Amino acid sequence: MRPPSLQTAMAPYLRRARVRAMSRGAVDGILVGALVAGAALLAGRLLGVGTPVAAGCLFVCVVAAGVLLARFWAPDDGRLVAALDADLGLKARVRTAWESEAAQRREPVAQAQIRDAMTALSAKTPRDWAPRLIPRRAWITPAAVALAAAALLAPSRGEAGPQLSAPQREAITAAADALSDDRTLSARLRDAESVDAALAALADYEERAETYEQRRRALNTVRETLRQQPDGPRAADALESAAPTSYPALQQQLRDLRENLARNATTAGLAHALEDIETRAVTEATLQAIIDELRKIEDVAQTAPLASVDEIRAQKRAVALAAIDVDVPGNQARTDGVAGAETGDMVAQGSRLPDAVAATETADAMLLQSLESASMRESTVYTTTRDADGRESTPVFMPFREAVANARAEIEYAVQNDELPVAYRDRIRRYFDALQQIAEEDAP
Amino acid sequence: MSDNAVEARVDRFVDAYSAARDEIEGVIVGQTEVVDGVLTAIFAAGHVLLEGVPGLGKTSLVRALADVLRLDFKRVQFTPDLMPSDVTGTRVLVESSEGRREFQFQKGPLFANLVLADEINRASPRTQSSLLEAMQERSVSDGVTTYELDAPFFVMATQNPLDMEGTYPLPEAQLDRFLFKLLVPFPSAGTLATILERTTSNEPPHAAPILERDAIIEYQRLVREVLIASPVRDYVIRLTLATHPHCDHAPESVREYVAYGASPRGAQALELSAKGRALMDRRLNVDFEDVRAVALPALRHRVLLNFEGSAERVVPDTLVTDVLESVQ
Numbered sequence: 140m141r142p143p144s145l146q147t148a149m150a151p152y153l154r155r156a157r158v159r160a161m162s163r164g165a166v167d168g169i170l171v172g173a174l175v176a177g178a179a180l181l182a183g184r185l186l187g188v189g190t191p192v193a194a195g196c197l198f199v200c201v202v203a204a205g206v207l208l209a210r211f212w213a214p215d216d217g218r219l220v221a222a223l224d225a226d227l228g229l230k231a232r233v234r235t236a237w238e239s240e241a242a243q244r245r246e247p248v249a250q251a252q253i254r255d256a257m258t259a260l261s262a263k264t265p266r267d268w269a270p271r272l273i274p275r276r277a278w279i280t281p282a283a284v285a286l287a288a289a290a291l292l293a294p295s296r297g298e299a300g301p302q303l304s305a306p307q308r309e310a311i312t313a314a315a316d317a318l319s320d321d322r323t324l325s326a327r328l329r330d331a332e333s334v335d336a337a338l339a340a341l342a343d344y345e346e347r348a349e350t351y352e353q354r355r356r357a358l359n360t361v362r363e364t365l366r367q368q369p370d371g372p373r374a375a376d377a378l379e380s381a382a383p384t385s386y387p388a389l390q391q392q393l394r395d396l397r398e399n400l401a402r403n404a405t406t407a408g409l410a411h412a413l414e415d416i417e418t419r420a421v422t423e424a425t426l427q428a429i430i431d432e433l434r435k436i437e438d439v440a441q442t443a444p445l446a447s448v449d450e451i452r453a454q455k456r457a458v459a460l461a462a463i464d465v466d467v468p469g470n471q472a473r474t475d476g477v478a479g480a481e482t483g484d485m486v487a488q489g490s491r492l493p494d495a496v497a498a499t500e501t502a503d504a505m506l507l508q509s510l511e512s513a514s515m516r517e518s519t520v521y522t523t524t525r526d527a528d529g530r531e532s533t534p535v536f537m538p539f540r541e542a543v544a545n546a547r548a549e550i551e552y553a554v555q556n557d558e559l560p561v562a563y564r565d566r567i568r569r570y571f572d573a574l575q576q577i578a579e580e581d582a583p
Numbered sequence: 584m585s586d587n588a589v590e591a592r593v594d595r596f597v598d599a600y601s602a603a604r605d606e607i608e609g610v611i612v613g614q615t616e617v618v619d620g621v622l623t624a625i626f627a628a629g630h631v632l633l634e635g636v637p638g639l640g641k642t643s644l645v646r647a648l649a650d651v652l653r654l655d656f657k658r659v660q661f662t663p664d665l666m667p668s669d670v671t672g673t674r675v676l677v678e679s680s681e682g683r684r685e686f687q688f689q690k691g692p693l694f695a696n697l698v699l700a701d702e703i704n705r706a707s708p709r710t711q712s713s714l715l716e717a718m719q720e721r722s723v724s725d726g727v728t729t730y731e732l733d734a735p736f737f738v739m740a741t742q743n744p745l746d747m748e749g750t751y752p753l754p755e756a757q758l759d760r761f762l763f764k765l766l767v768p769f770p771s772a773g774t775l776a777t778i779l780e781r782t783t784s785n786e787p788p789h790a791a792p793i794l795e796r797d798a799i800i801e802y803q804r805l806v807r808e809v810l811i812a813s814p815v816r817d818y819v820i821r822l823t824l825a826t827h828p829h830c831d832h833a834p835e836s837v838r839e840y841v842a843y844g845a846s847p848r849g850a851q852a853l854e855l856s857a858k859g860r861a862l863m864d865r866r867l868n869v870d871f872e873d874v875r876a877v878a879l880p881a882l883r884h885r886v887l888l889n890f891e892g893s894a895e896r897v898v899p900d901t902l903v904t905d906v907l908e909s910v911q
Contacts, residue, residue, distance in 0.1 A: 217813075217814075221812075221814050230864075230866060230868070230870035230872065231812050231814070231815055231868055231869065231870045231871065232866065232868055232870075234812040234814060234815075235810050235811070235812040235815075235867075235868035235869075236868075238810075238812050238813060239810065246808070247588060247589045248589050248808040248809070248810065248867055249810060250589075251587075251589035251590055251593075251867055252810050252867035252868050255866065255867055255868075256868075
């Protein structure tokens with residue numbers, strides 16, 4: 140009887156090897172697919188691009204691609220035989236015999252080696268050769284698992300911040316509609332995912348509007364002081380072209396300008412440029428610095444925002460109030476600022492809340508002013524006070540430090556009597572702590 | 584030839600190898616790796632350079648080998664004043680029975696089957712080089728006639744890594760002709776006790792002859808018949824190339840410290856000695872593990888260090904180990 144050939148003995152192993160190669164392709168596909176699908180899911184949850192269905196489709200496609208690649212790019216028999224030797228510990232016997240058979244070597248040593256290989260192979264069974272399902276690129280497994288876990292555990296885009304309640308969304312949408320002339324602001328408001336984001340957008344716009352109004356007031360003051368017509372030439376040009384007949388007269392004119400500016404409006408740059416005229420004669424350099432600052436003010440005043448400060452503040456107030464989520468008729472409000480979360484006894488009197496918000500805004504503006512110019516700390520501010528009955532006086536000029544102390548006392552009262560929403564307390568405290576620190580630093 | 588004739592040859596080889604090793608180990612204690620290396624070189628028809636401090640039994644090992652192999656054995660003690668003709672032989676003027684005077688070649692100690700070149704690095708480079716032709720061509724020339732050396736022919740050289748003053752390090756061409764460079768380690772305490780027990784009595788151990796000349800030649804032929812698969816041969820080639828600093832597969836240490844890597848003779852040594860090792864395992868094919876096992880003795884003396892390597896006192900074994908780790 141003719142002994143079985145090496146090819147016959149190897150046939151079941153090679154069949155198993157091809158299955159193994161395809162299995163590895165499938166496992167590779169599953170792991171790479173899990174990575175790709177996990178990345179897609181994660182992007183969907185964090186960035187809002189991609190859906191679970193798309194991730195699932197990607198996964199299926201990558202697995203199918205893995206199987207197909209393994210099927211059509213399967214390793215040749217030589218590599219499979221080498222892998223068989225390595226996995227079964229046959230010490231290159233089968234590969235050597237396979238080459239001898241392929242080359243049809245008939246020498247006694249080659250034949251003896253083939254017999255040796257077959258003997259070694261017969262001591263094993265194809266079942267000994269378990270397909271290795273986990274590829275050797277082992278890093279991919281934990282990476283895929285970690286990515287899938289991250290995709291499942293990551294908050295979705297909508298869950299990333301506190302959810303907006305219907306009244307909050309309504310207030311923000313109303314603000315966006317009211318200020319829709321400015322498309323950037325309107326879009327920012329519509330995209331806002333939290334009240335804080337909306338308030339921040341409004342605060343930025345408010346700052347811009349305030350700057351504009353401040354510059355416009357300063358410009359009006361300049362025109363009035365220099366006795367110019369509103370539709371006349373630019374103030375800087377007029378000042379530059381006017382040939383001063385007498386420097387003392389010019390100095391007096393600029394001194395008047397400085398005082399009027401301090402009373403009605405201020406800009407840090409112009410105030411700085413006018414500082415020297417008290418003590419020194421007006422030089423060409425001083426005059427040029429003043430003219431340059433005037434030009435800047437005029438440039439800014441020409442780019443007016445599309446809404447007034449009052450209008451912006453009204454919308455800001457409406458959004459801030461919506462954060463309190465008033466749900467009880469008769470001015471009762473929950474004070475946590477988060478929809479649907481009861482905080483028990485934190486009940487504030489709704490009628491006082493607009494005042495508290497206004498006080499916050501006043502403090503905010505004062506802080507901005509104080510930080511804008513160190514010289515302002517020594518100047519006066521135009522603000523209101525309250526009498527013992529809580530009635531608000533007409534606005535008057537008072538020293539900056541005194542205004543801070545008044546505002547702080549007022550806000551402390553509001554905080555102690557639970558008149559402020561919880562969500563605003565820390566913020567207000569921080570404002571006043573900062574102001575107090577500035578005032579203490581500046582104290583003689 | 585019957586189907587099992589090759590298997591019978593393999594069995595005889597393995598039996599002879601085991602018997603020879605047992606005999607040598609009866610004399611030389613605790614140097615199994617060195618003994619295996621020497622026997623592998625014998626069956627691969629290669630020469631061996633033994634390096635170790637004095638007193639470790641290098642010379643005794645070669646003497647025991649000569650006893651076991653039952654071959655014509657000559658020993659040459661290399662000294663600085665040794666001349667090439669003292670090794671190869673010289674032409675002397677002799678008078679024949681008819682009264683004619685003629686030059687006759689007087690064969691030197693190289694004309695033996697097993698030559699022990701003791702302390703080879705103590706002789707001058709000129710004398711060392713006199714071995715070159717004999718080691719590679721298995722022949723000796725006296726300028727007029729070339730004399731073939733009897734097969735088998737082995738050179739077993741020893742050298743001492745210490746006490747380097749007055750020595751002449753072997754040139755690269757000479758080193759390359761040794762199949763293996765074996766390092767003889769210092770014995771452990773237990774081994775030392777056995778050595779003392781065996782060597783301090785009235786009957787010093789003696790190795791019995793095991794292998795005849797013809798058998799050795801037959802086994803050398805059988806070793807060369809061992810098959811090697813193409814992936815294993817590729818591995819031998821990749822290993823050899825990786826000892827060169829400009830090779831893509833060379834590890835970082837080789838790039839940094841090696842001036843020149845192993846020659847093609849190094850690849851031959853790897854494959855041939857791996858074949859011998861496979862046969863000792865009763866296999867007629869070479870495995871990757873066989874190549875890895877002989878890489879150190881076959882390559883360590885073929886890696887030539889550059890200036891940085893010499894200055895940093897880099898050990899060639901480290902470089903070969905790096906090569907083994909980097910080449911898959």
